[in-house]
Amino acid sequence: MARMLMKGNYAAVYGAAMAGCTAYYGYPITPASEVAESAAALFPKLGRTFVQAESEVSAINMVYGAAGSGQRVMTGSSGPGISLKMEGISYCAGAALPCVIVDIMRGGPGLGNIGPEQSDYNQVVKGGGHGNYRNIVLAPNCCQEMCDYTMLAFELADKYRTPVFVLTDGVIGQMMESVTIPEPVKELPDKSDYAVFGTPLNKNLVNSIYIDHDDLEWWNMELLKKYQVIEENEVMFEEYMMDDAEIVVIGYGSVSRVLRTAVDNARANGVKLGLFRPITLFPFPGKEIAALPARGVKHILTVELSTGQMVDDVNLALSGVIKSDLYFRLGGNVPSADEITDKISELYGEVK
Amino acid sequence: MKKTVLRKPKGFIDVYKYKPGAEKDRTHYCPGCGHGILHKLIAEALEDLDLVDETILISPVGCSVFAYYYFDTGNFQAAHGRAPAVATAASRANPDKVVISYQGDGDLAAIGGNNILQAANRGENIAVFFVNNAIYGMTGGQMAPTTLEGQVTTTTPYGRNVDTDGYPIKMCEVLSQLTAPTYVERVSLHDAPHIRKARNAVRKALQNAKERKGFQFIEVLSSCPSGWKMDPVKSMEWIKEKMLPLYPLGVYRDKGEDAKITKRPVPVMEPAAVWEKLGISAEKDVDFPRGDVADEYKKMSIRVAGFGGQGIMVTGQALASVALEYGYNVSWLPSYGPEMRGGTANCSVNIQDGTIGAAEAVKPSMLLAMNRPSLEKFEGSVMPGGTLLYNSTLIDIKPERTDIKVFAVPITGIADDELGNIRVQSLVNIGAYAAITGMFRVEDVITLLPKLFKGRKQAIIDLNAKAVKAGFNYVKDNF
Numbered sequence: 001m002a003r004m005l006m007k008g009n010y011a012a013v014y015g016a017a018m019a020g021c022t023a024y025y026g027y028p029i030t031p032a033s034e035v036a037e038s039a040a041a042l043f044p045k046l047g048r049t050f051v052q053a054e055s056e057v058s059a060i061n062m063v064y065g066a067a068g069s070g071q072r073v074m075t076g077s078s079g080p081g082i083s084l085k086m087e088g089i090s091y092c093a094g095a096a097l098p099c100v101i102v103d104i105m106r107g108g109p110g111l112g113n114i115g116p117e118q119s120d121y122n123q124v125v126k127g128g129g130h131g132n133y134r135n136i137v138l139a140p141n142c143c144q145e146m147c148d149y150t151m152l153a154f155e156l157a158d159k160y161r162t163p164v165f166v167l168t169d170g171v172i173g174q175m176m177e178s179v180t181i182p183e184p185v186k187e188l189p190d191k192s193d194y195a196v197f198g199t200p201l202n203k204n205l206v207n208s209i210y211i212d213h214d215d216l217e218w219w220n221m222e223l224l225k226k227y228q229v230i231e232e233n234e235v236m237f238e239e240y241m242m243d244d245a246e247i248v249v250i251g252y253g254s255v256s257r258v259l260r261t262a263v264d265n266a267r268a269n270g271v272k273l274g275l276f277r278p279i280t281l282f283p284f285p286g287k288e289i290a291a292l293p294a295r296g297v298k299h300i301l302t303v304e305l306s307t308g309q310m311v312d313d314v315n316l317a318l319s320g321v322i323k324s325d326l327y328f329r330l331g332g333n334v335p336s337a338d339e340i341t342d343k344i345s346e347l348y349g350e351v352k
Numbered sequence: 353m354k355k356t357v358l359r360k361p362k363g364f365i366d367v368y369k370y371k372p373g374a375e376k377d378r379t380h381y382c383p384g385c386g387h388g389i390l391h392k393l394i395a396e397a398l399e400d401l402d403l404v405d406e407t408i409l410i411s412p413v414g415c416s417v418f419a420y421y422y423f424d425t426g427n428f429q430a431a432h433g434r435a436p437a438v439a440t441a442a443s444r445a446n447p448d449k450v451v452i453s454y455q456g457d458g459d460l461a462a463i464g465g466n467n468i469l470q471a472a473n474r475g476e477n478i479a480v481f482f483v484n485n486a487i488y489g490m491t492g493g494q495m496a497p498t499t500l501e502g503q504v505t506t507t508t509p510y511g512r513n514v515d516t517d518g519y520p521i522k523m524c525e526v527l528s529q530l531t532a533p534t535y536v537e538r539v540s541l542h543d544a545p546h547i548r549k550a551r552n553a554v555r556k557a558l559q560n561a562k563e564r565k566g567f568q569f570i571e572v573l574s575s576c577p578s579g580w581k582m583d584p585v586k587s588m589e590w591i592k593e594k595m596l597p598l599y600p601l602g603v604y605r606d607k608g609e610d611a612k613i614t615k616r617p618v619p620v621m622e623p624a625a626v627w628e629k630l631g632i633s634a635e636k637d638v639d640f641p642r643g644d645v646a647d648e649y650k651k652m653s654i655r656v657a658g659f660g661g662q663g664i665m666v667t668g669q670a671l672a673s674v675a676l677e678y679g680y681n682v683s684w685l686p687s688y689g690p691e692m693r694g695g696t697a698n699c700s701v702n703i704q705d706g707t708i709g710a711a712e713a714v715k716p717s718m719l720l721a722m723n724r725p726s727l728e729k730f731e732g733s734v735m736p737g738g739t740l741l742y743n744s745t746l747i748d749i750k751p752e753r754t755d756i757k758v759f760a761v762p763i764t765g766i767a768d769d770e771l772g773n774i775r776v777q778s779l780v781n782i783g784a785y786a787a788i789t790g791m792f793r794v795e796d797v798i799t800l801l802p803k804l805f806k807g808r809k810q811a812i813i814d815l816n817a818k819a820v821k822a823g824f825n826y827v828k829d830n831f
């Protein structure tokens with residue numbers, strides 16, 4: 001009975017619980033509230049900490065405190081709340097603290113609306129807060145992945161001592177699918193070399209200050225090296241019908257599912273359409289995208305629920321060899337598979 | 353003759369190793385600064401109460417940002433104003449430790465005003481030392497929320513004007529309005545007798561913290577000769593003459609023996625216990641054997657639509673839940689966007705083997721329309737050759753499409769008239785769906801009902817079972 005029908009937002013919390021996350025600090029916001037609600041439901045059953053913080057600012061600073069105390073800790077939010085967390089995430093990155101942040105993206109800017117968008121891409125994938133730092137960003141596209149990648153997020157966070165985002169949108173957060181709950185982790189990593197426990201042996205210091213200029217330059221270089229190792233080792237992506245693809249659509253999260261249907265429809269009409277889906281957004285699968293033209297791909301269409309945030313990374317990777325076109329919907333609207341194939345016909349004149 | 357040996361209290365680190373530069377034996381504070389005095393009172397108390405190895409101290413942003421240079425405790429440096437949030441988490445993670453939040457007035461009463469208020473209101477098991485020096489020392493003497501009326505600072509060059517800048521905030525008075533705090537006192541460091549009183553307050557707060565007695569708050573009127581642009585002696589006089597009248601010293605809250613002892617649960621981590629507590633059984637999921645399903649019903653993309661309150665979402669979820677038990681991949685997506693308004697609701701369900709693509713049933717292979725607006729809205733979207741199941745009790749028009757299979761079933765009528773409970777419409781739907789597609793067996797659905805409607809009374813479960821049968825039989829008998 002490890003198989004259950006549940007929302008993506010719930011699945012993330014099950015993943016966290018199985019990963020040995022012992023504390024959840026959050027503040028409600030649609031469409032991410034169920035992340036907090038499910039933590040409020042599950043964590044007390046496990047004697048673990050759930051606190052509804054007074055704001056996202058507080059929540060992320062509680063995360064900083066818990067991570068510095070050696071806990072696996074998580075928070076969740078959406079657009080406006082993620083914006084508020086940025087200073088605290090920068091502190092976590094600066095103090096090299098592992099934590100997991102689930103972002104169920106909604107429409108912006110401002111209060112925007114509660115429909116699905118992917119407009120937090122830039123603030124989440126590029127760092128977002130002040131200073132030279134990056135977050136590892138995982139982009140699940142189904143409820144099982146919400147569970148599995150949240151679990152993975154904790155592993156990566158500890159492996160690199162860095163904040164990790166699980167980035168998705170309201171569609172994946174609020175839809176239900178069958179989720180098989182993975183087995184709980186048996187062992188948690190030893191953090192006694194940096195965590196503060198308030199014991200004689202662990203009089204550690206959690207800190208992001210380097211007053212001396214040379215010291216701070218050194219620390220930034222250390223972080224940079226860490227990000228390079230992450231880029232070397234942790235890239236994840238998925239390909240669908242790519243072997244003979246001449247046209248490729250690129251999209252992540254809920255969009256990638258619509259693209260998959262579009263690929264099926266196009267293939268039924270004999271069009272050699274393939275799907276390339278980044279799973280990690282940082283590290284971005286740039287090398288793999290750069291290799292597409294040499295694999296016979298003639299056209300690339302990036303599809304986003306934002307006005308062209310990820311496409312910048314796609315085009316940076318392609319470095320002008322060919323240029324990705326862009327199609328997007330906004331404000332909570334989601335493209336249909338037909339919209340995608342229509343756009344492909346319009347651009348490349350090959351699809352019925 | 354009694355000999356006094358002057359030595360550093362053990363609460364301080366012997367050599368300030370975290371402090372950059374050569375001067376590892378002295379603090380960074382200005383001469384005559386109150387921070388130094390308060391540090392010493394805390395360090396002595398930590399030693400005397402045997403807490404040096406039991407304490408976590410949070411340094412704020414402000415002149416005491418480097419408090420961690422000095423205290424021989426576990427140390428955090430927190431973002432501006434957020435020390436109470438960091439302390440909250442450190443305390444929850446280490447419930448048997450003493451957690452100190454050390455903060456200035458800008459940090460605590462301005463940018464972190466809500467953080468301290470809420471931590472106090474939660475009764476977090478922490479000791480807060482609040483340095484009220486009526487100024488932003490670190491950033492060069494700007495106005496603090498505690499700056500006095502008329503006081504000149506770099507951002508109140510004509511003196512604090514209460515009409516535009518507000519009044520000095522009295523944190524002890526504010527926090528003692530809350531129910532949770534255990535101990536709230538204001539002390540001053542302007543002369544030896546008052547320092548002795550401050551010493552006692554610091555000790556009491558830390559003793560309480562050691563006994564896990566919840567939220568302790570000590571406000572300390574403290575000098576900032578540099579920010580005030582006065583020499584240390586004049587600074588002490590200024591506290592006495594200007595600050596004391598506005599900030600009365602004394603105990604604002606002391607629960608004494610009534611203080612609650614903070615208790616925190618021990619996390620369950622052992623894998624088998626985790627699953628057990630969450631009701632996840634380790635037994636393998638066994639699928640129901642599938643019946644004969646016609647090819648056209650093997651890959652279902654279903655739109656369920658109707659009024660809010662007709663059990664639209666429940667119908668969709670029940671379809672997905674039951675299909676799951678036959679080992680299908682399933683998805684359920686509630687409607688987004690404008691359709692949510694105006695009382696209509698719809699959801700999309702996919703049931704198939706293999707990976708499900710788009711979750712929204714834009715071109716459904718089956719439409720389940722529970723009211724007329726839904727039929728009008730979605731009839732055109734049904735895939736050619738697809739299926740329409742509609743609620744003929746409420747829909748008085750005939751569908752226009754001739755290229756789809758149509759099943760008119762009086763869903764509401766069966767639920768309301770035949771079974772006497774309009775709330776079982778979803779189950780009538782499931783029964784009708786089972787009959788049309790052959791995907792579910794009625795017995796299987798009935799076996800699942802207790803799981804689908806966990807915690808419901810047996811009578812309701814029985815009624816639901818009847819509803820499934822009624823929907824099924826209607827389709828079997830009429831089509």
Ligand SMILES: Cc1ncc(C[n+]2csc(CCOP(=O)(O)OP(=O)(O)O)c2C)c(N)n1
Pocket residue numbers: 413414415416432455456457458459460483485487488489490491496
């Ligand atoms: C988010 C943020 N805003 C502003 C600052 C700049 N800043 C540093 S210390 C400080 C004021 C501190 O004053 P107070 O808390 O009274 O401490 P004091 O130096 O007087 O002890 C400010 C505004 C900062 N570090 N971070």
Ligand code: SF4
Pocket residue numbers: 380381382384385386387415485489490575576577578579
């Ligand atoms: S500026 Fe004021 S508060 Fe800061 S160290 Fe100097 S005297 Fe103390």
Ligand SMILES: [Mg+2]
Pocket residue numbers: 414456457458483484485486487488489496
């Ligand atoms: Mg101050």
